[in-house]
Amino acid sequence: MSSPQILLIRQARIVLPNGELMIGDVLTRDRQIVEVAPEISQTVVATEIDAQGLTLLPGVIDPQVHFREPGLEHKEDLFTASCACAKGGVTSFLEMPNTRPLTTTQQALDDKLERASNKCLVNYGFFIGATADNLPDLLLAQPTPGIKIFMGSMHGQLLVDGETALESIFAKGSRLIAVHAEDQARINQRRQEFANIHDVAVHSQIQDNQAAMLATQLALKLSQKYQRRLHILHMSTGEEAELLRHDKPSWVTAEVTPQHLLLNASAYEQIGTLAQMNPPLRSPHDNEVLWQALRDGVIDFIATDHAPHTLEEKAQEYPNTPSGMPGVETSLALMLTAAMQEKCTIAQVVNWMSKAVAVAYGIPNKGAIAPGYDADLVLVDLNTYRPVRREELLTKCRWSPFEGWNLTGWAVTTIVGGEIVYHKGQVNTQVRGQALTFL
Ligand code: DOR
Numbered sequence: 066m067s068s069p070q071i072l073l074i075r076q077a078r079i080v081l082p083n084g085e086l087m088i089g090d091v092l093t094r095d096r097q098i099v100e101v102a103p104e105i106s107q108t109v110v111a112t113e114i115d116a117q118g119l120t121l122l123p124g125v126i127d128p129q130v131h132f133r134e135p136g137l138e139h140k141e142d143l144f145t146a147s148c149a150c151a152k153g154g155v156t157s158f159l160e161m162p163n164t165r166p167l168t169t170t171q172q173a174l175d176d177k178l179e180r181a182s183n184k185c186l187v188n189y190g191f192f193i194g195a196t197a198d199n200l201p202d203l204l205l206a207q208p209t210p211g212i213k214i215f216m217g218s219m220h221g222q223l224l225v226d227g228e229t230a231l232e233s234i235f236a237k238g239s240r241l242i243a244v245h246a247e248d249q250a251r252i253n254q255r256r257q258e259f260a261n262i263h264d265v266a267v268h269s270q271i272q273d274n275q276a277a278m279l280a281t282q283l284a285l286k287l288s289q290k291y292q293r294r295l296h297i298l299h300m301s302t303g304e305e306a307e308l309l310r311h312d313k314p315s316w317v318t319a320e321v322t323p324q325h326l327l328l329n330a331s332a333y334e335q336i337g338t339l340a341q342m343n344p345p346l347r348s349p350h351d352n353e354v355l356w357q358a359l360r361d362g363v364i365d366f367i368a369t370d371h372a373p374h375t376l377e378e379k380a381q382e383y384p385n386t387p388s389g390m391p392g393v394e395t396s397l398a399l400m401l402t403a404a405m406q407e408k409c410t411i412a413q414v415v416n417w418m419s420k421a422v423a424v425a426y427g428i429p430n431k432g433a434i435a436p437g438y439d440a441d442l443v444l445v446d447l448n449t450y451r452p453v454r455r456e457e458l459l460t461k462c463r464w465s466p467f468e469g470w471n472l473t474g475w476a477v478t479t480i481v482g483g484e485i486v487y488h489k490g491q492v493n494t495q496v497r498g499q500a501l502t503f504l
Contacts, residue, residue, distance in 0.1 A: 069094050069095050070093075070094070070095050070483050070484060071092070071093070071094050071107075071109055071110070071111035071112065071483075072092070072093045072111060072112050072113075072114065072440065072480065072483055072484075072485070073090060073091075073092050073093075073105065073107050073111040073112070073113045073114070074090060074091040074092075074093075074113075074114045074116050074121060074442070074444070075090050075113055075114065075115050075116055075117070076088060076089070076090065076115070076116055076117045077089065077090075077091065077116035077117075077119055077120065077121035077444060078116075078118075078119065078120045078121065079091065079101065079120075079121045079434055080120065080121065080122050080123075080411060080412060080415050080434065081101075081434065081435075082420075082433040082434065082435050084410070084412030084415070084416075085412075086120075086411075087103065088103070089101060089102055089103045089104065089105075090102060090103070090104055090105040091105075091121060091434060091442070092105050092107065092111070093440035093442075093480070093483040094483070095440075095482075095483055096439055096440055096482040096483050096499075097430075097436075097437065097438070097439060097440055097483070098434060098435065098436055098437065098438050098439070098440050098442075099436055100436060101434060101435060101436060112485070114444070114478060114485075116444050116478075118446070118448060119444045119445065119446055119477055119478075120411070120444070120445050120446075120447050120474075121434060121442060121443070121444050122154070122397075122411075122414075122415050122419070122434075122442070122443050122444075122445060123415060123419040123420065123431070123432050123433055123434055123438070123441065123442065123443075124154060124155065124156025124157065124187075124419065124431075124441035124442055124443050124479065124480070124481065125153070125154050125155040125156060125157075125396065125397050125418045125419055125443065126155075126156070126157040126158070126159075126418070126419050126422040126423060126428065126431060126432065127150070127155045127157070127158045127159070127368060127369050127371065127392075127393055127396065127418075127422075128158075128159045128210070128320065128366065128368045128422045128425075128426065129159060129161065129243075129298055129299065129320065129322075129368035129369065129370050129371075130146070130158045130159070130160050130161065130368075130369060130370070130371040130372075130392075130393060131160065131161045131163060131164075131370070131371060131372040131373070131389065132146040132147075132158070132160050132164075132371070133146075133164060133373065134146075134164060134177075134180060135164055135165060135166070135176065135177070135180065136164050136165025136166065137164060137165055139375065139461075140373045140374055140375055140378075140461060140462055141373045141391075141460060141461045141462060142184075142461065143180055143181050143184050143185050143189075144184040144185070144186075144494075145459065145460060145461040146158075146371070146373075146393070146460065146461075147184070147185045147186040147187045147189075147498065148186060148459045148492045148494070149371075149391070149393050149394045149458070149459040149460040150186070150187045150393045150394075151186050151187060151479050151481070151486040151487040151492050151493075151496075152394050152459050152476060152479070152487050152492065153393045153394040153395065153396060153397055153398075153476060154397040154443035154445065154476035154479050155187060155393045155396070155397070155479075156187050156188060156441035156442070156443065156479060156480070156481045156486075156498075157187060157188035157189070157190070157428070157431065157441065157498070157501055158187065158188070158189055158190070158393070159190045159191070159192060159210045159426065159501075160177070160189065160190070160191050160192065161192055161194075161213055162191070162192050162193060162194025162213050162223065163194065163215075163219065163223055164177070167194050167196075167222060167223055168191055168192065168193060168194050169193065169194045169195075169196050169199050169202060169222065169223075170199065170202050170206075171202060171205065171206050171207075174191055174193060174206050174209060177191045178191065178208075178500055181498070181500070182497070182500065185497065185498045186481065186486050186492070186493075186494065186496050186497065186498060187481050187486065187498040188441065188481065188482075188498035188499050188500070188501050189498055189499075189500060189501060190208065190209065190210050190426075190428075190500065190501035190503065191209060191210075192209060192210060192211060192212070192213040192243065193206040193209045193211075193212055193213070194212075194213050194215075194223050195212050195213065195214045195215075195223070195225050195234055195242075196222045196223060196225065197222075197225055197230045200233065200234065200237060203234065203237075203238065203240075204237060204238045204240075208500060208501070208502055208503055209240075209503070210241065210243075210426045210428075210501070210503050211240055211241030211242060211243050211294075211296065211426070211503075212234065212240060212241065212242045212243065213243050213244075213245070213298075214231065214234065214242060214243070214244045214245070215245045216231065216244055216245060216246055216247060216248065216249065216280045216283070216284065217245065217246070217247030217248055217249035217252055217272075217276065217280055218245060218247045218249070218252065218272065218343040218344070218388070219245070224249060226248075226249040226250070228283065228287075231283070231284075231287060232287055232290075235287040235288065235290070235291045235293045236291055239293070239294065240294065241294045241295075241296055241426070242284075242288075242293060242294065242295055242296070243295075243296040243297075243298050244280070244281075244284045244295065244296070244297055244298060245298050245299070245343070245344075246277055246280035246281040246283075246284055246297055246298070246300075246305075246344075247272055247276045247277055247280050247343065247344055248275075248276045248277075248279035248280045248283075251273075251275060251276040251279055252271060252272050252276050255270070255271040255272070255273065255276070256271050256384075258271075259271050263382050263383050263384075264333075264383065265333050265337055265338045265340070265341050265383040265386065266330060266333040266334075267383070268333075268341050268345050268383065268384075268388075269330045269333075269345040269346060269347065272343060272344060272345050274301075274302040274303075274304055274347065274351070275304075276344075277300075277301055277302050277304075277305055277344050278302060278304045278305055278308070281297055281300070281305045281308065282308065284297065285308070285309075285312075285314075285317065288314065288316070288317060289314060292314075292316060293316070294316050294317075295316065295317045295318075296317070296318045296319070296320070296425065297309075297317070297318070297319040297320070298320060298368065298370070299320060299321065299322050299325065299344060299368065299370050300319045300320065300321050300325070300355065300358075300364060301321075301325045301344040301345070301346075301347055301351065301355075302344075302347055302351050302354075302355075303347075303350060303351045303353075303354030303355065305319075306319075306354050306355055306357075306358035306363055306364060307354065307358075309358070309363050309364075310358060310361070310363045313363065318365040318366070318425045319363070319364045319365055320364065320365065320366050320367060320368045321355050321358075321359055321364050321367060321368075322367070322368060322369055322370050322392065323367065323369065323392065323395070323396050323399045323400060324342065324346065324370075324390060324392065324466060325344075325346065325347065325351070325352070325355055326352055326355055326356055326359070326403075327352070327399060327403070327467075328340065328346050328352075328466060329346050329347055329348055329349050329351065329352055330345075330346050330347065330348060331349075332346055332466065333346075336466055336468075337379075338379045338380075338381075338383060338386040339379055339390060339464060339466050340390070340466060341379075341383070341386055341387075341388050341389075342370070342372065342388045342389050342390050343388040343389070345388075356408060356409075359409075359417065360409060360413070365417075365421050365425060366416075366417045366418070366421040366422045366425065367396065367400065367417045367418050368422075369391075369392030369393055369396045370389070370390075370392065371390075371391050371392040371393045371460075372388070372389025372390060372391070372392075373389065373390075373391040373460050373461060373462035374386075374387040374389055374462060375462055376462070376463070376464055379464075390465075390466045391458075391460045391462055391464070391465060393460070394458055394459065394460060394465070395453055395465055395467050395470075395472070396418070397414075397418060397443070397445065397474060397476065398445075398453075398472040398473065398474045398475050398476075399467065399470070399472060400414045400417070400418060400474075401414055401445060401447065401472075401473060401474025402450075402470075402472045402473050402474055404474070405447065405473055405474070411447075419431070419432040419433075420432035420433060426503055427503050427504030428501050428502070428503060428504075429502060429504060439482065440480055440482060440483035441480065441481055441482065442479075442480040443476050443478070443479050443480070444476070444477045444478040444479075445474045445475060445476055445477060446473070446474070446475055446477050447473055447474050448473070449473065449475075450471045450472060450473045451471070451472065451473075451475055452468075452469055452470060452471045452472070453465050453467045453468050453469060453470050453472060454468070455468050459492070477489060481496055481498050482496075482498065482499060484496045
């Protein structure tokens with residue numbers, strides 16, 4: 066039998082489950098946290114981390130990423146993406162089905178799980194994608210956090226946009242349905258109206274607020290009708306947030322991305338097509354309404370929608386450019402910088418980026434620093450600021466919409482299952498995450 070892996074983190078500023086901060090020690094044994102106390106006397110030999118001056122948070126769970134493997138590995142793969150996660154303090158992720166082949170069958174899901182077990186440095190889970198005719202797979206696939214439906218912004222089989230087709234999915238079974246809520250009919254119509262315009266700024270007008278609102282209304286209607294567990298992915302507009310504020314069933318959750326909180330359509334002027342994503346960036350007013358909804362608990366948590374494309378792909382002319390931007394390396398620092406600017410508290414960031422995600426998806430033993438919880442942790446430095454630098458990024462696409470932003474709260478050390486996977490710029494590529502389970 067191999068000896069237990071013991072880690073002792075000394076004198077960190079620990080964010081406790083109740084949101085309070087305590088200077089203290091955390092002891093982990095194998096994959097679990099075993100003790101949290103002001104001072105732990107340790108007799109057995111352990112790897113010690115001196116965390117004085119650093120803040121210890123539960124590892125980030127990013128519940129919406131596109132890691133491109135299999136089939137689109139020129140943009141990203143599970144190894145490069147999970148290295149980027151480790152650097153960003155992301156210890157678990159939930160990945161989307163628009164890979165090649167699409168993740169629409171148990172076989173494709175098993176293939177992803179197998180690939181991830183071989184090369185993923187952090188913990189992983191994979192959505193099953195809905196098509197118009199894979200209901201048996203949607204009902205039975207395991208393990209998965211839920212069913213992903215693209216109501217718009219997608220071509221081919223993964224687009225499920227008719228109310229009848231949607232209703233047949235909502236009506237059967239009980240597992241979580243996560244929707245990309247944009248109305249494809251409206252997008253198609255607007256695309257014709259704005260044809261021949263190659264300025265990427267038109268993207269936010271084609272896929273406008275109303276396109277998002279129409280789809281969110283429909284998803285909510287179907288969810289109400291069948292009392293079906295619904296999650297609204299990357300909510301982008303003030304209108305949707307206000308709709309939820311007034312009528313949010315207890316079985317509905319919603320998320321927002323850092324970019325929909327922190328960037329708006331003015332970004333097209335500075336970074337052009339790098340700011341193009343779906344749903345698109347909106348207005349400063351939308352930013353503020355989304356922030357307020359997040360603070361008020363109308364929006365439950367944060368996801369990055371990490372969706373890398375190469376710079377060559379992004380250098381084409383709109384509308385031939387692909388939508389999406391990377392995010393796992395910058396999300397935690399962006400949100401902690403917002404906390405330092407008093408837009409929110411550190412405890413809220415921990416809730417939105419870890420605890421609330423674990424609760425919503427029923428991921429056991431994650432999201433808190435307490436005995437019995439998994440030893441997925443991140444030590445961050447809230448004392449220094451450092452800019453986002455392209456040359457330091459580990460995502461295969463090697464760019465960020467936040468390049469040049471001066472941020473604090475960068476991960477110093479990331480721990481997955483009690484093992485140090487990232488420390489001061491170095492990734493330990495020997496570490497492997499585990500498949501997440503869902504209650
Ligand atoms: O901008 C986006 N890009 N939004 C999505 O929903 C899909 C993603 C991608 O896969 O590139």
